[in-house]
Amino acid sequence: MQDSEVGIRVEDLSKSFGSDEIIKNLNFQVKRGEFMTLLGPSGCGKTTTLRLILGSILPNKGKIYFGDNDVTDIPCHRRNAGIVYQNYALFPHMTAYKNIAFGLEIRDDPDIEAKIWAIMAKMNILGLEGRYPNQLSGGQQQRVALARTLVVEPRVLLLDEPLSNVDAKLRYELRSEIKDLQKSMGITTLYVTHDQEEALIISDRIAIMESGEIVEVGSPGDLYFNPEKEYTRDFLGIVEKRLKNLENFRKRAR
C-alpha cells in the first residue's frame, strides 16, 4: 500500500502495564477513508490500542503513523484524532452547544457558529443546544458526542464501543448514521467493539484481536465465510448460533 493511501499505520506496537504485556507487537493498517473495526472479547487490548493511537498513553515500543507522519511522540492534543466513547464523555458542566464548540474555540475558528449549526443539523440535534448532558437521552448524548468530535474535522476518528449504552432500536439507527457520516466525510475510522454482528454490518474490514495480538484481518465476508484461523471461526460462529436460535424461536412461535 502506498503511504498516501494509509490513514493509520501501526508498526510493532507493544504496551505493558507493570509486568502485564497488554499489546504484543501489533501491526496493522487502516486505509485512508476506510472503516476498520478491532473486534475481540473484553480485555483483549482493543481499547488500549485505541488509546495508544489517540496518544493518551504512550507505547513501550513501536510506531504509529497517520498517513506519512510519525505521530508516536506527538502529544494527544496535537494529533488531531477524534474519539467517541461508550459513556459519551460529554462535559457535564457545559451545554450541548458549548460541548460542540469546545474544540472549535481552542482552534479560534472564525466560523464557529456556522459550523456548529451545520453539524447539529446533520446530526439531527437542533433544539438541544441549551441542554446539559444530564437533560439528554442516551441517543441524544451520543449524537452530541459525535458532533463534538466531527466538527473539528479530525484526521482519524476513533470509536470506542459507542453504541454499547443505547437500546437495540437506537443502535440500529445510529449504526447506519455513523456509517453514512463516515462515508460522506471520508474520514479514516477505527471502531472498537466486542459485538460480532455489529462489526460484520458496519465495517469495511475487521481485525480480530485476542490477548493483545491480531489474529486475522479481512473483509466481513471473508472472515465470516472463509476464516483462515480457528479462533476467527469460533468467535464469529456466535453470530451463526444466534441466527439459529432466532430461527428456532420463530418456528416455536408459529
Added chain:
Amino acid sequence: MRNRIFSAFVILFLSILIILPLSITFLLSVVPVWSEAIPNEFGLIWWKEILRPAYVKAIFNTFVVAGLSSICIVVYGIVGSYLFTYYDFMGKDFLFSMILSPTYVSCTVVSLGLIVAYVPLRNTLWMMILGNFVVVSPLVMKYVHSSMIKISKELIEASYSLGSSKMNTFTKIILPLSRQGILAGIILSIGMCMSALSIMLMLYNAGWITIPIYIYLENTTGTLGIAGVFSTILIVVTLMTVYLVDYVSEKYAGF
C-alpha cells in the same frame, strides 16, 4: 408511633446538644453580668468593649492570618491534588501518605516541630501561616483530591483529543468539575484557620495575637463577655463563609 416519638426525641436531644453551646456563647456576649442561672439583664457592654484598639487589632490579625493561610492552603491543595491525581512518579503513594500525616498528629506536636525546624521564622507572622498550612493543607488536599479522582479519564482524554492543552483542560474541565471539593476545602480552610488555637498559642508573636488566643486568655481571666463576643464573631464569619460559598456554588453550578 412509639418509634417515631423516640426518633423525634433523639433528633431534638442531639440538636439541643449541638446548638446549646453556640447559643450560650452568643448569650455571654449580651449579658453584662451572669450571676443567676437565667440571666435577667441584657446589654451591649461587651460589644462596645471590643472596640478597644488591642481587640480590633486581634480581629484584623485573625482575618490576615486566616486569609493569607487559606490562600496558600487552597492553591497548594488544588495544585498538589492535580499533580497527585494526574501524574505518576516513583514513591507517589508514599509521598501522598507522608503529606497527609500531619492530619493525624496533634497540632501542638506539629507546632513544636515547626519551632525547632524553622528557627529563622520563629515569632513571625510567616510562622503562624506556616503552622496553619502544615496542619490544614492535608485536609484540604484530601477533599480536592477525592473530587478530582472522581472525574473520569475519558473526559480528560476527550478534552485533549479536541486539541485542549493540559493547562486549558485543567482550567476548563478539571477545576469546574472539582468545584465541590474545592469549595469544601475553602470553607474548611477559612473555618479552621480562623479558629485555630493550639497552633496560634504555640507560634504567635506579640504583635499578631488572634481572636482564638484572646478567647483563651479572657476565659482564663474570667472575662467571659469578651470571649462570648469573639466567639460570636467567629461563628458568624464561619456561617457567612459557608453560605457565601454555597451561594456561589449554586449560582455558577450550571449542571
